[in-house]
Amino acid sequence: MDDYLSVGKITSAYGVNGEVKVFPLTDHLDRFYDLDYVYIFEETGKTSLNVETVRFIKNLVIVKFKEINDRNEAEKLKGKLIKIKRDNAVKLDDDEYFIKDLLNMKVYTDDQKELGILKDVLKTGANDVYVVKTDERDILIPAIKDVIKKVDIKERKMTVHLLEGL
Structure with a gap:
């Protein structure tokens, strides 16, 4: 499937x-x-x-x-x-992804520390919000260019820059 x-x-x-x-x-x-x-x-x-x-x-x-x-x-x-x-499927722009391809992807900070696993994508209207499950809790990460630095579908890896307060 x-x-x-x-x-x-x-x-x-x-x-x-x-x-x-x-x-x-x-x-x-x-x-x-x-x-x-x-x-x-x-x-x-x-x-x-x-x-x-x-x-x-x-x-x-x-x-x-x-x-x-x-x-x-x-x-x-x-x-x-x-x-x-x-x-x-519709052809996506370079910075667009199918939710199915993002789920269960490993998420790393921009200093290469493993943050957790992307478990859900919330549709909020203004921008999507990624729910990342860490060892301690879930972190909500806005899907905006200032935060999402790289998404590698083949390697199943996302790199994020955590803004202050996240």
Whole structure:
């Protein structure tokens, strides 16, 4: 499943024609318009669903899949993650990363002392905040250029400059 990225989570059925409400898990909302199909993973395996229509209501995406035609079928998808193959992901800028690639990465200070492991990414609006688990506690690190000095996805290593008070 490492070749797949989550782009949304189905929160509920919407209406009676099989549409679902999706909470987006991507910063690139327009990418939903480009989806021809997605994957839903369950204990029994993965299912491919063809995207018929996409529209937005407030901060949610309303998706209609060709294979889902009534509310009862749509309700069965509640809580499921919508995934795409990594090959179909949006192209990121040099200073952008998929959250999946950051999780469990080792974090070091700029003087090469191991700080801990990146355990979560909080979406705050202004900037993301990285939750780094140390031996003593969790440290919240703002994902801004003054703090995040280097991210090496291949080496699974992040270098940070801790500002006073962190």
